Amino acid sequence: MGGKEVGGQVQAWTVERAYSTDLPEAMRAVSGSASAQLEIQLGGTDGVPAPQLYSAWAGRATGDAVRPGQSVVHAAGVGERTLPAFRGTVRSRTAASGSDTVTVQALDGAERLRGPAALPRPYHGFYYGQPVATATWCVDELLRQGDIHSCPPPRAPSVSNDTSKQFTVLYASLHGGFNASYGQPETLPSPSAYDWIRDGAPYEMALRPKAAGLAVSWMPRSRFVVQGKVFQAECWVNTALAKDSLVELTLVFDRSAGASGYYKGTFDISTGIIRIEAGKTGGAAWYFQWTFSKLAALRGAWHIGFAVDTRAAASGGGVLATVKPRLTAPDGEYIAGTPNTYVDASAAQPASELQRVDLKTDMPVECLQVTDQSWPDLDSYTRNEWEQTGRWAKGAVLDGAGVPLFDVPKIAGSQWDAITEIARATLSTAEFDEQGIFRWKGPGRFASVPAEPDVTVTTRRSIAALTVGEEIDACRNYCEQPYQDWSGIGAVAGDAVPDTSIRQIGAGQIVEVTYALAEDECDIGPLQIDDDAAPITGHRVRFGSAATGGTSVKGSVTVSARHEGPYYIVRFINYGTATVWTVTKDGKPSVQIIPIKRGADPRQRTWAWWNTTSQYYYGKQQYQAPASEWVQSATAASDLSHAMLDAGRFPVPVLGEVEVLHDPRIQLGDAVRVIDSAGARLNTLAWVVGSKVTCQAGAAPQQTLTLRGTAYNGVPLDSGLTPDAPVDPRYGTQRTYSQVTAQYTTLDALTVTKISYRELVDTPGGVQ
Numbered sequence: 001m002g003g004k005e006v007g008g009q010v011q012a013w014t015v016e017r018a019y020s021t022d023l024p025e026a027m028r029a030v031s032g033s034a035s036a037q038l039e040i041q042l043g044g045t046d047g048v049p050a051p052q053l054y055s056a057w058a059g060r061a062t063g064d065a066v067r068p069g070q071s072v073v074h075a076a077g078v079g080e081r082t083l084p085a086f087r088g089t090v091r092s093r094t095a096a097s098g099s100d101t102v103t104v105q106a107l108d109g110a111e112r113l114r115g116p117a118a119l120p121r122p123y124h125g126f127y128y129g130q131p132v133a134t135a136t137w138c139v140d141e142l143l144r145q146g147d148i149h150s151c152p153p154p155r156a157p158s159v160s161n162d163t164s165k166q167f168t169v170l171y172a173s174l175h176g177g178f179n180a181s182y183g184q185p186e187t188l189p190s191p192s193a194y195d196w197i198r199d200g201a202p203y204e205m206a207l208r209p210k211a212a213g214l215a216v217s218w219m220p221r222s223r224f225v226v227q228g229k230v231f232q233a234e235c236w237v238n239t240a241l242a243k244d245s246l247v248e249l250t251l252v253f254d255r256s257a258g259a260s261g262y263y264k265g266t267f268d269i270s271t272g273i274i275r276i277e278a279g280k281t282g283g284a285a286w287y288f289q290w291t292f293s294k295l296a297a298l299r300g301a302w303h304i305g306f307a308v309d310t311r312a313a314a315s316g317g318g319v320l321a322t323v324k325p326r327l328t329a330p331d332g333e334y335i336a337g338t339p340n341t342y343v344d345a346s347a348a349q350p351a352s353e354l355q356r357v358d359l360k361t362d363m364p365v366e367c368l369q370v371t372d373q374s375w376p377d378l379d380s381y382t383r384n385e386w387e388q389t390g391r392w393a394k395g396a397v398l399d400g401a402g403v404p405l406f407d408v409p410k411i412a413g414s415q416w417d418a419i420t421e422i423a424r425a426t427l428s429t430a431e432f433d434e435q436g437i438f439r440w441k442g443p444g445r446f447a448s449v450p451a452e453p454d455v456t457v458t459t460r461r462s463i464a465a466l467t468v469g470e471e472i473d474a475c476r477n478y479c480e481q482p483y484q485d486w487s488g489i490g491a492v493a494g495d496a497v498p499d500t501s502i503r504q505i506g507a508g509q510i511v512e513v514t515y516a517l518a519e520d521e522c523d524i525g526p527l528q529i530d531d532d533a534a535p536i537t538g539h540r541v542r543f544g545s546a547a548t549g550g551t552s553v554k555g556s557v558t559v560s561a562r563h564e565g566p567y568y569i570v571r572f573i574n575y576g577t578a579t580v581w582t583v584t585k586d587g588k589p590s591v592q593i594i595p596i597k598r599g600a601d602p603r604q605r606t607w608a609w610w611n612t613t614s615q616y617y618y619g620k621q622q623y624q625a626p627a628s629e630w631v632q633s634a635t636a637a638s639d640l641s642h643a644m645l646d647a648g649r650f651p652v653p654v655l656g657e658v659e660v661l662h663d664p665r666i667q668l669g670d671a672v673r674v675i676d677s678a679g680a681r682l683n684t685l686a687w688v689v690g691s692k693v694t695c696q697a698g699a700a701p702q703q704t705l706t707l708r709g710t711a712y713n714g715v716p717l718d719s720g721l722t723p724d725a726p727v728d729p730r731y732g733t734q735r736t737y738s739q740v741t742a743q744y745t746t747l748d749a750l751t752v753t754k755i756s757y758r759e760l761v762d763t764p765g766g767v768q
Contacts, residue, residue, distance in 0.1 A: 001065045001066055001104075002070045003071065004065050006042060008045070009043050009045055009050070010040055010041070010043075010697060011042065011696070011697050012041045012694070012695060012697060013039065013040045013074070013076075013694070014038070014039045014692065014694045014695075015038050015074070015076075015085055015692070016691070016692045016693075017034055017036040017037075017431070017691050018691070018706065019033075019429055019668065019689045019690065020034065020420075033416070033419060033420040033430040034429065035107055035416075035431075036086060036108040036432065037105065037106070037107055038072060038074055038086045038088065038105070038108075039103065040072075040074075040103070040104045040106070041102070041104075042054060042102045042103075042104060043100050043101060044100050049100045050100050050101055050102040051095035051096065051099070051100075053102075054095065054104075055093070055095035056095070066090055066102065066104050067093070068089075068090050068093070069089055069090060069111075071088075071089055072086065072087070072104075072106040073086070073087050074087070076662070076664055076693070076695070082664075083664040083665070084434040084664075085664060085693070086106070086108065087108065087109070087432075087434065087435060087436035088106045088107050088108040088111060088432070088436070089112070090104055090105070090106050091105050091106055091107050091111065092105045093105075108436070109148070109395075109432035109436050109438060110416045112146045112147065113142065113146040113148070113414060113415035113419065114416060115145060115414060115415055116413075116414065116415075116565075117411045117412065117414055117415045117417065118411070118563070119138055119141060119142070119408050119409075120179055120181065120184070120408065120563075121407070121408045121522050121523045122179060122184045122408075122523050123522040123523070123524075123596040124184065124188060125405065125406040125408075125486075126486055126598050126599075127490065127491040127596075128187075128188045129488075129489075130190065130191065130406075131177070131191060131405060132179050132185060132188065132405060132406065132407075132408070133176070133177030133178070133179040133404075133408055134176040134196075134401040134405060135176075135403040135405065135422050135425075135630055136176040136205075136398055136399065136401045136402060136440065136442065137175050137176040137177030137179060137401065137405075138177075138405070138408065138418075139419055139422055139440050140175045140176070140205075140396070141173075141179075141181055142418055142419055143415075143419075143438060144173075145415055146415050148395045148396050148438055149392050149393070149394060149396065150203060150395075150397070150398055151367045151394075152203070152236075152388055153388070153391070153392050154171040154181060154182060154369055155168055155374070156168045156371060157181070157182060159562060159571070163373075163575070166373050166374055167224075167371065167373055167560075168182050168369060169182065169221055169222040169224060169370050169371070170182060170183035170221070170370040171183065171369045172218060172367075172369070173205075173367055174196075174207040174365060174366050174368060175196075175204060175205040175398060176196050176205055176398075176400075176401030176402075180218055183220050183221045183357070184218065184219045184221075184523065184525050185216070185217075185218055186217040186218050186219045187216060187217045188216070189214060193209065193210055194214055195210065196208070196400070197241075197364060198399075198400060200238050200364060201238065201366055202236035202237070202301035202366045203236065203301075203366055203394070204366070204397070204398055205398055205401065206236075206238065206365055207361075207366070208363075208364040209243055209361055209363070209364075210243075211243055212243045212244035212246075213244075213360060213361075214360070214361050214362075215358065215360045216358075216359045217357060217358045217359070218357045218359075219355075219356060219357075219525040220357060220526075221525070221560055222354070222559070222561075223353040223354050223355065223527075223558065223559045223560070224560075225353055225555050225575050226261075226318075226319065226351070226352050226354070226555060227310050227318075227319045227349075227351065227575075228310060228311055229309075229311065230307060230308065230309045230310075230374050230375050230376065230377065230378060231251075231308055231310075231370070231371060231373065231374055232305055232308070232326075232370070232371055232374040232375075233251055233265065233305055233306060233357070233368075233369075234304065234368075234369060234370075235303075235305065235366065235368040236301060236302065236303050236365070236367050237267075237301070237302050237304060237361070237365050237366075238300065238301050238302075239299045239300060239363055240299035240300050241363055241364050242269060242362050242363035243362045243363065244362035244363075245268050245270035245362060246266060246269075246360070246362050247266070247269075247304065247362065247363060248264060248265070248266050248267075248359070248361070249264070249265045249357075249368075250262050250263070250264040250265075250357070250360075251263045251264075251308075251356075251357060251370065252354070252356040252358060253349060253352035253353060254352055254354075254528070255350055255351075255352040256351070256352075256531045256534070256552075256554045257533035257534045258533075259280065260280070260281040260352070260355060261279065261280050261281060261350070261352060262277075262278070262279065262280075263277070263321070263323070263349075264277045264278075265277075265304075265306035267304050268295075269296060270296060271296055272291050272293050272294070272296035272297070273291050274289060274290045274292065274306075274325045274327075274337065275288070275289040276289075276323040276324075276325060276340075278321060278323070278346075278347035278349065279346055279347060280346070283346075284346035285346055285347065288323060288342075290337040290338070294329055294335070295327065295329075295335075300329075300330030302328065302330065303327060303328035303386075303387070304325075304327050305325070305326050305327075306324065307323065307324050307326065307374060307375070307378055307381070308322075308323050309323070309324075309377065309378050310349070311377075312341070314348075315348065317345050317348040318349045318350035318351070319349055320341060320343060320348050321341070321342055321349065322339050322341040322342075322378060323339065323340060323341075324336065324337055324338070324339040325337040326381075326386055328383075328386065328387060334383040334386065334387075336381075351554045352554060353529055353554070353555060353559065372558075395436065395437060395438060396437065396439075397439050397440070398440050399428070399442040399444075399445070400444070402426065402428075402442040402443060402444075402636075402639075403426045403442075403443075403631065403632075403636045404632065404633060404636065405632055406486040406489075406632050407522075407602075407632065409630060422630060423440075425630040425631065426442065426631070426640065427643050427644070428441060428443060428445070429445060429668075431669075433668075434667070439669075441669065443639065443640055443643045444643070446710070447643065449711065450671050453670075453672055453685055454665070454666070454667075454670040454671055454672065455663060455665055455666050455670060455672050456672070456673040456675065457658070457660050457663075457672060457673070457674055457675070458675040458676075459676045459677055459679070460675075460677060462660045463659065463660050463674070464661075465659040466655065466658050466659075466674070466679065467656045467657050467658075468653055468655055468682065469654045469655075469656060470651050471651060472618065472651065474651040474652055474654070475614065475618045475621045475648055475649070475651045476622070476623035476644060476645070476648030476649070477610055477611045477615050477618060477620065477650075478609075478610040478620055478621065478622045478623070479608065479609055479610070479624075479625075479641045479642075479644040479645045479648070480606050480607070480608045480622070480623070480625065480641060481606065481607050481624075481637040481638075481640045482604060482626075482627040482628070483605055483606070483632060483634060483636065484602035484604060484605075484629060484631065484632045485602055485603040485604075485605050485632075486632050486633070489599055489600055489602060490599035491597070491599060492596070492599045493538075493594050493595070493596060494594065494596065494597050495595070496592055496593070496594055497515055497592070498589060498592045499513060499582065499589040499591035499592070500589060502581050502582055502583045502588075503572070503581065503589075504547065504579060505543075505557065505572050505574040505579065505580050505581070505582070506574060506579045507576055507577050507578060507579060508574060509573075510571065511571075511572045512569055512571050513569070513570045513591055514567050514568070514570075515568045515569075516566055516567055516568075517563070517566055517567065517568050518595065520597045520598070521596065521597050524568065524593070524594070524595060524596055525539075526559045526560050526561040527539055527540055527559050527561070527591065528540045528541075529541060529542070529543070529554060529557070529559060530542035530552065531552040532551060535585075539593060540590070540592055541559060541570075541572075541592070542582070542583065542584055542590035543582060544580065544581045544582075544583040544584075544590070547583060549583050549584060549585045549586060549587045550583070552585070553580050556575060556576030556580060557574050557576070558572070558573045558575060559571070559572055602632070604627065605637075606637070607634055607638045607641050609638070609641045609645045610645065611645060611649040614649045614650055617715070617716045617718075618650075621648075623648065625640065625641070650712035651712060652708060652710075652711070652712050653684070653686075654708060654709070655674060655686055655706075655707035655708075655709065656706055656707075657704060657706075658674070658704065658705040658706070658707055659702065659703070659704050660703050660705060661700075661703070662701035662703040663703065666691060666703070667691075668689065668690075668691065669689075670688045671686070671688075672687075674686055674707065684709055684710070684711075685709070685711070686708060686709050686710060687707065687708045687709075687710060688705055688706075689706050689708050690706030691704070691705055691706070730762070734762060735760070735761055740760065
């Protein structure tokens with residue numbers, strides 16, 4: 001606890017894990033999240049009682065070891081041999097005064113996800129009619145916000161008032177979506193042109209083209225000025241799964257009069273040649289190239305990128321940059337090219353701002369990012385900085401990219417609350433294992449049964465108690481999944497929000513403008529920079545050289561945008577040497593924000609699957625999943641309703657309160673073979689959906705499992721049985737009271753017959 005060993009003071013401990021579910025309890029399609037809990041009873045030491053050492057009022061020297069929020073690592077086993085059992089943080093401590101016991105309760109990594117949940121909500125999905133993200137991407141993003149990473153994190157996500165600090169202007173993990181943690185998608189490819197892969201991804205998941213030349217572009221969250229800094233673009237690729245040989249990263253800069261320039265890094269794995277090109281879009285350009293034989297010879301996961309140094313004094317045509325490629329090979333070798341400086345005028349970049357980031361790839365790509373002010377220079381940049389050595393550790397394992405999203409739903413509560421909501425809506429599971437690793441499993445988790453069990457437990461050796469049950473509530477043979485139909489929705493511009501004042505921005509100064517987003521408005525990017533040579537309308541700002549309008553100024557002010565809570569915040573940083581004003585040519589405030597929202601609400605539809613064989617034996621047993629904004633296509637609704645049907649079309653046995661010898665190898669989601677040769681006479685596979693381990697000091701741990709069968713016990717045969725009809729067939733054929741009184745006019749007449757009541761009622765016409 002807090003890095004201090006207190007195992008010798010433990011009087012008793014309990015670790016409990018279980019999936020929560022919004023489906024009928026007996027169904028094996030478990031969904032929701034699992035937050036493990038550890039309870040420890042601590043005693044004192046060296047004659048000092050535990051409350052004196054660890055209560056809320058104990059001295060900090062000893063009490064901080066069990067304070068709320070403190071780290072807890074618990075291992076269990078026999079003798080010196082132990083296995084991890086729990087990793088988390090203290091949630092509460094309770095000291096029983098007058099005793100020698102302090103009870104400490106701890107929760108697993110879910111406690112790290114108690115921050116406010118927020119997800120980027122771009123409009124591009126319904127604007128283009130293409131998925132912009134998936135449920136998996138959203139979970140990965142929420143984890144990243146809690147500092148739980150599945151791939152290298154953004155280098156500098158935080159906004160700083162120090163204008164020389166690093167700043168991440170684009171970060172797209174590509175973990176099941178084109179949505180970006182920082183920045184926004186600009187264009188989206190057709191889903192038929194790509195897929196999301198985990199096998200072969202450099203870290204966790206990657207965008208894989210189905211043919212060479214897949215193109216995607218993003219809008220940065222900061223339109224930084226081109227001159228006077230060092231910036232870089234990078235990503236990870238797997239060259240072993242390439243459709244062809246090229247990857248291109250292009251940074252496009254918005255020049256005056258509607259023109260644009262660019263820096264483009266091209267990596268050719270067939271030749272080992274890296275080319276960095278600078279020029280004018282559609283015009284003249286110049287390039288340098290480097291040849292690295294290993295890039296052509298060694299296939300695998302490569303970290304590739306290039307840096308641009310524009311600190312040289314600009315001439316009349318613009319700044320001539322120094323450029324340098326950087327790579328890390330699959331074997332870990334760091335490769336940096338010799339810097340080269342452009343001298344040809346075609347490579348000069350005039351005053352301009354970053355407009356767009358383009359990716360064109362023939363191979364799987366993961367974790368694309370662009371960093372402004374990446375380093376003070378090119379030469380002192382180290383391998384450790386390039387690889388972010390020591391800054392992060394992989395703490396999450398995802399599943400396939402399922403449940404595509406055209407619009408990212410609004411969320412509320414904590415990050416863990418949001419992950420739980422997504423899990424329940426998509427029949428997924430979320431959990432932290434004994435080593436503190438987060439694991440996400442989609443709706444296909446329980447669809448296939450492994451050929452071999454993870455563990456086998458038997459009544460002969462390890463099972464002390466076993467209860468097997470089956471109930472009609474486990475049967476769901478008509479399953480409905482509501483979904484939102486986003487086809488044909490489109491995007492529309494909201495009402496323009498003009499600024500009410502002209503802002504003065506001195507050299508080196510920072511100015512911010514805040515706008516409150518409406519509930520129905522999506523995220524929008526930074527303002528476009530207007531200039532007099534090619535005026536623009538819409539979402540824009542013009543910088544004038546005078547408060548009355550003056551001439552337009554380009555390439556001096558970095559314009560960025562971010563979202564904090566309900567606010568859209570525009571940030572201006574003047575990197576020039578002269579004061580500028582946010583003013584139109586005719587002397588009015590030039591900041592104009594144009595919000596974007598969906599053109600209409602999606603239509604609510606329902607998809608259903610059913611099983612007539614099950615309905616014949618068990619009757620119609622309906623289950624309708626709650627309507628959710630997370631299901632946005634008929635395909636996803638079909639998959640989810642079919643998963644529910646697969647789980648419940650026939651009742652699956654429930655194995656409750658299975659008491660076994662403690663086996664620390666057994667984890668949630670494992671497939672366990674249960675062999676009962678004494679009572680129920682069964683030999684079956686079952687999923688572990690709950691586990692509780694308790695132990696008293698000096699005694700052996702006791703483990704209780706909750707299991708769900710992996711399959712039902714076949715289709716009913718009802719051999720030799722003739723099931724009774726639900727309604728008594730004799731109903732409606734029995735004699736009525738009027739018929740009896742018509743035949744027996746007096747009670748004496750009926751009595752002398754000496755017939756029974758059954759004979760009287762059932763015999764048509766009575767007994768003679």
